[in-house]
Amino acid sequence: MLGRQEIFEKLSDFLEELFEIPREKITLEAKLFEELDLDSIDAVDLVVKLQELTGRRIKPENFKSVRTVGDIVDCVEALLATDEAVQA
Numbered sequence: 655m656l657g658r659q660e661i662f663e664k665l666s667d668f669l670e671e672l673f674e675i676p677r678e679k680i681t682l683e684a685k686l687f688e689e690l691d692l693d694s695i696d697a698v699d700l701v702v703k704l705q706e707l708t709g710r711r712i713k714p715e716n717f718k719s720v721r722t723v724g725d726i727v728d729c730v731e732a733l734l735a736t737d738e739a740v741q742a
Contacts, residue, residue: 661730665723668703672696682724690723704730
């Protein structure tokens with residue numbers, strides 16, 4: 655299972671590659687829409703990449719309250735933890 659830091663690193667890679675966001679702007683506290691200038695279409699693209707990373711379908715309702723990079727890390731971490739519990 656991916657740890658919190660690994661999820662953050664992969665997410666940072668995606669943000670840098672897909673949206674050309676400078677790495678130094680990507681922090682756990684960075685606001686996706688206000689600070690990183692993502693829009694709803696970017697969010698969909700990001701969810702697709704996260705689904706590829708986790709191998710799991712991410713439900714839109716899981717991302718409704720996401721506002722920061724840290725929120726995404728929390729969601730992915732929770733998704734992976736749920737899957738671990740189901741597989742155990």
